[in-house]
Amino acid sequence: MAVRPGDRLVLHPDVALRPERFGALAYHFGNRRLSFLKHPDLVAVVESLDGERTVAEAFDVVGVEEARRSSFLSALETLRSSEMVRAA
Amino acid sequence: MPPEVVHQPPPATRPLVDEFRLGLDAPICLTWELTYACNLSCSHCLSSSGRRDPRELTTEECFAVVDELQRLQVFYVNLGGGEPMLRPDFFPIVEYAIDHQVGVKFSTNGTYLDRDAARRLASMDYLDVQVSLDGATAPVNDAVRGRGAHRAALQAMEHLADAGFGAFKVSVVVTRENVDELDELRALAESHGAQLRVTRLRPSGRGADTWDRLRPTQAQQRQLYDWLLGRDDVLTGDSFFHLSAFGQALPGLNLCGAGRVVCLIDPVGDVYACPFVIHDEFLAGNVRDPGGFTRVWRDSELFESLREPDSEGACTSCGSYDACQGGCMASKFFVGLDLSDPDPECVLGNAEDLLGRVDAGVGAHGDPVPRPTADHSRPGVPVPSPVALRPTRRRSA
Numbered sequence: 001m002a003v004r005p006g007d008r009l010v011l012h013p014d015v016a017l018r019p020e021r022f023g024a025l026a027y028h029f030g031n032r033r034l035s036f037l038k039h040p041d042l043v044a045v046v047e048s049l050d051g052e053r054t055v056a057e058a059f060d061v062v063g064v065e066e067a068r069r070s071s072f073l074s075a076l077e078t079l080r081s082s083e084m085v086r087a088a
Numbered sequence: 089m090p091p092e093v094v095h096q097p098p099p100a101t102r103p104l105v106d107e108f109r110l111g112l113d114a115p116i117c118l119t120w121e122l123t124y125a126c127n128l129s130c131s132h133c134l135s136s137s138g139r140r141d142p143r144e145l146t147t148e149e150c151f152a153v154v155d156e157l158q159r160l161q162v163f164y165v166n167l168g169g170g171e172p173m174l175r176p177d178f179f180p181i182v183e184y185a186i187d188h189q190v191g192v193k194f195s196t197n198g199t200y201l202d203r204d205a206a207r208r209l210a211s212m213d214y215l216d217v218q219v220s221l222d223g224a225t226a227p228v229n230d231a232v233r234g235r236g237a238h239r240a241a242l243q244a245m246e247h248l249a250d251a252g253f254g255a256f257k258v259s260v261v262v263t264r265e266n267v268d269e270l271d272e273l274r275a276l277a278e279s280h281g282a283q284l285r286v287t288r289l290r291p292s293g294r295g296a297d298t299w300d301r302l303r304p305t306q307a308q309q310r311q312l313y314d315w316l317l318g319r320d321d322v323l324t325g326d327s328f329f330h331l332s333a334f335g336q337a338l339p340g341l342n343l344c345g346a347g348r349v350v351c352l353i354d355p356v357g358d359v360y361a362c363p364f365v366i367h368d369e370f371l372a373g374n375v376r377d378p379g380g381f382t383r384v385w386r387d388s389e390l391f392e393s394l395r396e397p398d399s400e401g402a403c404t405s406c407g408s409y410d411a412c413q414g415g416c417m418a419s420k421f422f423v424g425l426d427l428s429d430p431d432p433e434c435v436l437g438n439a440e441d442l443l444g445r446v447d448a449g450v451g452a453h454g455d456p457v458p459r460p461t462a463d464h465s466r467p468g469v470p471v472p473s474p475v476a477l478r479p480t481r482r483r484s485a
Binding site for chain 1: 107112113114116189
């Protein structure tokens, strides 16, 4: 199921982010999966997911323009399917 | 599970592979061999293990390495050896790492993984176990790992399954002898709730003497490639990127990460570019040096040179260079090829002529074939030897 702008997501408590030039490494200590977040804006979006604000609100906070939002939604979908983020 | 790349949005800088080629401020993960002591003497052992080295890191020094890895946000280490469970402080080190946000996967031959150890391991979070097995059947496995090694590994697998450990790994080095057993090995892993992991045989350590006899034939390399395609449940540790020159890339990074995104810490604290190059030429420093591991990783001349753009050498004109990236540095080095030569197992056969020129310890370009620098084999013990319950038997007078 695709991530929708109204969804409330939060970083999984077992996941740590390591900042990198290109974005970040995300590591899930529970399922031992490693992901590469290839854009600093995506990292900023993930970090701003606090479970309170919606995905669309997180986009607003970070300043993700309308045209880029669908690609960010699919990135979040990948992250949700590997349990890096989950429903709040 | 190969690391996944979140495909969108487009990268802000350069492609990820290029970022990795330039090196990161800290490794993504690393291999840390805890001891050279081993009760087996496998004929392809990368680290020529057997005897403990008196200079091995103390418990406190191991804790200090973990502290550094935590500060660097190295999220996991692959512990190995030797047989890491032979260290009396094995469990304290593992527990210390896990408590400090450094996840652990460790490799074992299984001999010391009894019922109690399996229960203890199963009770820990953020831990993964890899049992080494190089044949589905005892004759194939034990020809490389020693008599009794198959039974020891199977017993450990049963203990892990009984303890409800979950999906541990069964780790297989693919050889000429076991490549036909991959389906059975996969079924064997699955029947214990485990996942199969296969890696490439390297001419490193004692493997320098057995590589030519054990390496898969060209036909078998093709067979392996075909087998791996579409079997995403089989882990490879990105080991077989040289096979990508057959066509479609295998899942994973398809890049040599040595000194760029991975490295090795050996039992005495020496830092090498990767687990397959325990040789002075690939020694970057020691964790006991001032500045510790961090300084070695960031400032060593060796690692800085590995992060320079490659000269593609003999492979420049090959249309498959983008697929295989010139292959494995360690494999070239220990068979007597230059690092700018093709991989000795180049699937297009581009190394055949060069390999034909290697003779009696003289490499393809007239230099001596390098020998592994450190040899911790137990003196007088045959390779492979039957499983011993102690790494070194001292006869009482």
